[in-house]
Amino acid sequence: ETGVTQSPTHLIKTRGQQVTLRCSSQSGHNTVSWYQQALGQGPQFIFQYYREEENGRGNFPPRFSGLQFPNYSSELNVNALELDDSALYLCASSSTSGSSYEQYFGPGTRLTVT
Amino acid sequence: GNSVTQMEGPVTLSEEAFLTINCTYTATGYPSLFWYVQYPGEGLQLLLKATKADDKGSNKGFEATYRKETTSFHLEKGSVQVSDSAVYFCALSRHSGSARQLTFGSGTQLTVLP
Numbered sequence: 032e033t034g035v036t037q038s039p040t041h042l043i044k045t046r047g048q049q050v051t052l053r054c055s056s057q058s059g060h061n062t063v064s065w066y067q068q069a070l071g072q073g074p075q076f077i078f079q080y081y082r083e084e085e086n087g088r089g090n091f092p093p094r095f096s097g098l099q100f101p102n103y104s105s106e107l108n109v110n111a112l113e114l115d116d117s118a119l120y121l122c123a124s125s126s127t128s129g130s131s132y133e134q135y136f137g138p139g140t141r142l143t144v145t
Numbered sequence: 146g147n148s149v150t151q152m153e154g155p156v157t158l159s160e161e162a163f164l165t166i167n168c169t170y171t172a173t174g175y176p177s178l179f180w181y182v183q184y185p186g187e188g189l190q191l192l193l194k195a196t197k198a199d200d201k202g203s204n205k206g207f208e209a210t211y212r213k214e215t216t217s218f219h220l221e222k223g224s225v226q227v228s229d230s231a232v233y234f235c236a237l238s239r240h241s242g243s244a245r246q247l248t249f250g251s252g253t254q255l256t257v258l259p
């Protein structure tokens with residue numbers, strides 16, 4: 032069973048630029064969630080994708096957007112980067128089948144905005 | 146809204162000591178509760194879960210019991226090892242619209258000394 036993978040591992044961008052982060056979900060999972068984890072903090076929910084549509088969003092501005100593809104992989108796009116966007120971005124996959132509510136996390140992408 | 150409060154860290158223990166990390170939550174209804182662990186430079190790993198009141202989650206010697214009357218989910222381990230050194234996050238899962246999102250505490254850094 033393949034776990035959740037994310038790319039790239041690290042990324043350095045300049046304020047005002049745009050960035051795309053990628054995530055491949057765990058085998059058998061059809062839902063992908065994205066979280067932002069600032070240094071020393073717990074992860075904050077950005078949004079969730081199911082059936083290629085956003086079905087829930089946290090308190091993040093519209094410049095944070097995403098996509099989910101037919102193979103359930105996903106992208107997170109951030110436009111007009113700000114210094115405060117520097118964080119670890121975590122992708123988590125889960126399944127809507129059964130009553131299990133676990134989300135399984137990838138290793139994350141460390142984004143630094145200078 | 147939903148929230149999770151964890152005991153402040155960092156926590157430093159000697160090997161074979163007893164561990165308790167306190168976690169309380171605020172949520173409507175009956176959330177599912179989780180403990181995740183994050184090792185340095187890595188993503189989050191699910192440690193244990195409980196989905197209803199009085200459930201006890203357990204894994205790798207760690208235990209936590211879902212106490213609805215005290216809205217708590219404290220993590221315990223009878224004898225910690227150096228390899229348990231990590232950051233521990235308590236989290237709850239509730240539906241937000243059609244999405245099931247995780248709300249995390251701020252994390253507790255545990256260091257176990259030999």
